[in-house]
Amino acid sequence: MTLQETLTKHILEAVHSVFNLTIDKVEFQATRKDFEGDITMVVFPLVKALKGNPVEIGTKIGTYLVENVAVVEKFNVVAGFLNIVISDTFYVDFFNTIKNQDTFGYVAPVEGDKAIMVEYSSPNTNKPLHLGHIRNNLLGYSVAEIIKASGKKVYKTQIINDRGIHICKSMLAWQKFGEGVTPEDTGLKGDKLVGNFYVAFDKQYKKEINELMAQGKTEEEAKKMAPSIQEAQEMLRKWEAGDEEVVALWKKMNQWVYDGFAQTYQNLGVDFDSYYYESNTYLLGKEVVQFGLEKGIFEKDPDGSVWIDLTADGLDRKIVLRSDGTAVYMTQDIGTAIQRVKDHADIGGMVYTVGNEQDYHFKVLFLILKKLGFDWAEHLFHLSYGMVELPSGKMKSREGTVVDADDLMEEMTETAQKISEELGKLDGYTDIEKAALYKVIGLGALKYYMLKVDPKKQMLFNPEESVDFNGNTGPFIQYTYARIQSILRKADFDYSTVAITSSGLEMQEKEKELIKQVQLFPEVVQNAATHHSPALIANYTYDLVKEFNSFYQNVPILPEQNLEKKAFRVQLSKTVGNTIKNAFHLLGIQVPERM
Structure with a gap:
C-alpha cells in the first residue's frame, strides 16, 4: 500500500472519529522544501463540511494520526496545510516489499474483464510513412502498453486506407512512367517506390492544369478537365467494378507498400494484433444504416440519401449514405467498429489514435454508435493529437517534402x-x-x-x-x-x-x-x-x-x-x-x- 493510500485510510477514520462525519476523498501534495514533512494534506476542502478553522482541523487530524498510526511520527500545520512526518520504518518496509518485483508498477489483467482495442497508424497505401505517422504510431503503441500495464487486456489494431482516388494516382503514374519497374529492380522499399509515383502524378497533374489555364480555363475547370485526374477517376470506377487488370495492379502495388510498412514498423519497434483494410470494410455500415432507418435513428431524404440529425445534441446533420447508395467514411467507421466487437467479443471500449483535424468526425461517430444502442460506445475515446512541425515548417506529401520515417530513424x-x-x-x-x-x-x-x-x-x-x-x-x-x-x-x-x-x-x-x-x-x-x-x-x-x-x-x-x-x-x-x-x-x- 502506498503512502497516500495508507494515510487516506487513516485520515478518513480520523474525520469520522473526531468530527463524526464521513468524507470520500483526501487531497495531498508534496511538502514545500521550507517546511518539515514527507507529505502534505490539504485541509481547505474540508473546512466547509467540518465547519471549523483550518488550523484547528489540521491540528486535530494530525494529533489523531500521531496517536493512532505507527508510521506517523509528528506533524505541523501551516495555514490550511497539514505537513506529516513519516517514520523510516514505513519507507524501509515499503522498499523491502517492492525491491524484488521485476514488474513493479504493472497490474495483471483480471480474468473476465473487458478488453480495450487501440487503433493507430492507419496509413494510406500511396506513400511511405512520415514524421506525422511516427508520432501517431508512438502514441498509439505507448498508450496500448500503458493501458495493458494498468490491468487491462489490450488489442492493437489499425485500418489501412488501401482504396480511393489517391491510390489510383500512384497506380496510374506507375503505368505511365514506371516502365514495369519493381522494388527489386530499384533497391527501394516498396512504399518509397509507390510514393515516388504519387509525387510524379501530382507533377503531371499540375502541368496539365497550368496548360489548360493558359488556354483560358479557370483553375476549377482545369482541375476537373485535366486528363490525369479523369484517368484516375476512371481507374477508380474500374476498381470498384472489379476489373481484373486494375485489381491485379492494385494488389501488386499495395503488397509492395505493405512489405515496406512492415519493415518500418519493425525498425520503429511497434506491432499490431490485427489489421483491417478499407477495401474490405467500406461497405460494412450499410446494413447498420438500414437498421437505423427502421429504428428511426436515421432519416431518408427525397433524393434517397440517408442522414442523422444531431442538431439537438449540439452538432449538425450528417450524411451516412449517399443518394446512389454508396457509403461515406462515417458509414465505414460505424461498420468497422461493430465488426471489431464481433471479431473480439470481449471488447469493452476502443481508443482511436487520429490527429486533431478529425475531432468533429469522432464526436459524430461516437454519438451515432451510442444512439444505435451499443453499450461499449460509452467507452470510446479519440486520442486526438497535434501536428508535428519542423523548424522549416509544415510538410506536404504531394510535393514530396515530407520527412520520411525511415530516413528520420x-x-x-x-x-x-x-x-x-x-x-x-x-x-x-x-x-x-x-x-x-x-x-x-x-x-x-x-x-x-x-x-x-x-x-x-x-x-x-x-x-x-x-x-x-x-x-x-x-x-x-x-x-x-x-x-x-x-x-x-x-x-x-x-x-x-x-x-x-x-x-x-x-x-x-x-x-x-x-x-x-x-x-x-x-x-x-x-x-x-x-x-x-x-x-x-x-x-x-x-x-x-x-x-x-x-x-x-x-x-x-x-x-x-x-x-x-x-x-x-x-x-x-x-x-x-x-x-x-x-x-x-x-x-x-x-x-x-x-x-
Whole structure:
C-alpha cells in the first residue's frame, strides 16, 4: 500500500472519529522544501463540511494520526496545510516489499474483464510513412502498453486506407512512367517506390492544369478537365467494378507498400494484433444504416440519401449514405467498429489514435454508435493529437517534402553515433555493439522527444536537440540507467542477501526522497492510462532520474563502509534502474546496459 493510500485510510477514520462525519476523498501534495514533512494534506476542502478553522482541523487530524498510526511520527500545520512526518520504518518496509518485483508498477489483467482495442497508424497505401505517422504510431503503441500495464487486456489494431482516388494516382503514374519497374529492380522499399509515383502524378497533374489555364480555363475547370485526374477517376470506377487488370495492379502495388510498412514498423519497434483494410470494410455500415432507418435513428431524404440529425445534441446533420447508395467514411467507421466487437467479443471500449483535424468526425461517430444502442460506445475515446512541425515548417506529401520515417530513424542513429564518438566513452565495444547502441540511443531520443509532450499539443521536432545527453531527453535517462548498471557490476559483494531493517538503518533524506519518487510509479501508470497520456510516464521518469542523480552525487554508495547501508544503497539503485526500465518499456524505449 502506498503512502497516500495508507494515510487516506487513516485520515478518513480520523474525520469520522473526531468530527463524526464521513468524507470520500483526501487531497495531498508534496511538502514545500521550507517546511518539515514527507507529505502534505490539504485541509481547505474540508473546512466547509467540518465547519471549523483550518488550523484547528489540521491540528486535530494530525494529533489523531500521531496517536493512532505507527508510521506517523509528528506533524505541523501551516495555514490550511497539514505537513506529516513519516517514520523510516514505513519507507524501509515499503522498499523491502517492492525491491524484488521485476514488474513493479504493472497490474495483471483480471480474468473476465473487458478488453480495450487501440487503433493507430492507419496509413494510406500511396506513400511511405512520415514524421506525422511516427508520432501517431508512438502514441498509439505507448498508450496500448500503458493501458495493458494498468490491468487491462489490450488489442492493437489499425485500418489501412488501401482504396480511393489517391491510390489510383500512384497506380496510374506507375503505368505511365514506371516502365514495369519493381522494388527489386530499384533497391527501394516498396512504399518509397509507390510514393515516388504519387509525387510524379501530382507533377503531371499540375502541368496539365497550368496548360489548360493558359488556354483560358479557370483553375476549377482545369482541375476537373485535366486528363490525369479523369484517368484516375476512371481507374477508380474500374476498381470498384472489379476489373481484373486494375485489381491485379492494385494488389501488386499495395503488397509492395505493405512489405515496406512492415519493415518500418519493425525498425520503429511497434506491432499490431490485427489489421483491417478499407477495401474490405467500406461497405460494412450499410446494413447498420438500414437498421437505423427502421429504428428511426436515421432519416431518408427525397433524393434517397440517408442522414442523422444531431442538431439537438449540439452538432449538425450528417450524411451516412449517399443518394446512389454508396457509403461515406462515417458509414465505414460505424461498420468497422461493430465488426471489431464481433471479431473480439470481449471488447469493452476502443481508443482511436487520429490527429486533431478529425475531432468533429469522432464526436459524430461516437454519438451515432451510442444512439444505435451499443453499450461499449460509452467507452470510446479519440486520442486526438497535434501536428508535428519542423523548424522549416509544415510538410506536404504531394510535393514530396515530407520527412520520411525511415530516413528520420536513420538520421537519429547517425546523430547518436556522432555525439557518442565525441564523448569517447565506447572503448572496448565491437563495431556490432556500437551500431546496436547507436540505434538504441537514436530511437530512444526520437521516441522520448515525441512522447514527453502532451498528445493534445502541436509540437516542433528538433532532431539534434532530442539527442542531447543532458536535460529532459531520452539519452540522458538512458545514460542514468547505464550508470546504475555500472554500479551493480562494480558491487563486489552479494548485496541481495543483506537484510535491510529500519533498526539498523538511519535513512538519509536523499534515500527517503528517492523511495518516495519510486513509490509514485504505480499511481502514475494508472493516471497515464486514465488520461491516455504517455507524457505522464515520460516526465515521471525524468523526475525519478533527477532524484537518483542527486542521490548519487550526495550519498556514497560503493565507498560506504557500513555493510547494511552499502547493500541498501545498491539495492535501492537497482530498484530505481528497474523502475526506469519498466517506465521506458511503456514508451517503447530500450535501455542500454552500458553507454
